[in-house]
Structure formats: structure tokens, C-alpha cells
Amino acid sequence: MSNTLLTKRPLGSTGLLVTPLCLGAAPLGEMPETFQYGTPEEQALVTLRTAFESPISFLDTAAS
Structure with a gap:
């Protein structure tokens, strides 16, 4: 997987930078x-x- 594809981006207006891929955990x-x-x-x-x-x-732990 190319690191360019995983360049961190803003998560809305939170100020957090996360990868565009997320693990649904x-x-x-x-x-x-x-x-x-x-x-x-x-x-x-x-x-x-x-x-x-x-x-x-970016790990998403929400159940729904």
C-alpha cells in the first residue's frame, strides 16, 4: 500500500489528522x-x- 494513499487528512473541524482508511474495530x-x-x-x-x-x-469503535 502506498504511503501517499495514507496521507493524513483533517477529520472534520476537530483539528485531528487521520488516515483516510479506518479500522472498524x-x-x-x-x-x-x-x-x-x-x-x-x-x-x-x-x-x-x-x-x-x-x-x-483511525480506529472506529462505535457499534453503529
């Missing part, structure tokens, strides 16, 4: 009432570690 938590499945803890940790080691700086 809500399904990684234990929320069976929202998601009809759970992600095994070890897989969730691998996913988060990979995201933190990448240029992605």
Missing part, C-alpha cells in the same frame, strides 16, 4: 447483543497490533 469487542458473533481475543489482539504497526491512525 467494534466487532473486536464482546458485544453479542449488537453483533451476533464474537471475535476470539487472540485474533482481536493480532488485528489491533497489525493496525498499530501500520500507517493507519
Whole structure:
């Protein structure tokens, strides 16, 4: 993936700069009432570690 594609941009008027790609991380938590499945803890940790080691700086944890 080209780093040019992941150049940080303003997030609305918040003053925060984030990458245009976001990791939707809500399904990684234990929320069976929202998601009809759970992600095994070890897989969730691998996913988060990979995201933190990448240029992605935007994680969305909202359930909906």
C-alpha cells in the first residue's frame, strides 16, 4: 500500500489528522447483543497490533 494513499487528512473541524482508511474495530469487542458473533481475543489482539504497526491512525469503535 502506498504511503501517499495514507496521507493524513483533517477529520472534520476537530483539528485531528487521520488516515483516510479506518479500522472498524467494534466487532473486536464482546458485544453479542449488537453483533451476533464474537471475535476470539487472540485474533482481536493480532488485528489491533497489525493496525498499530501500520500507517493507519483511525480506529472506529462505535457499534453503529
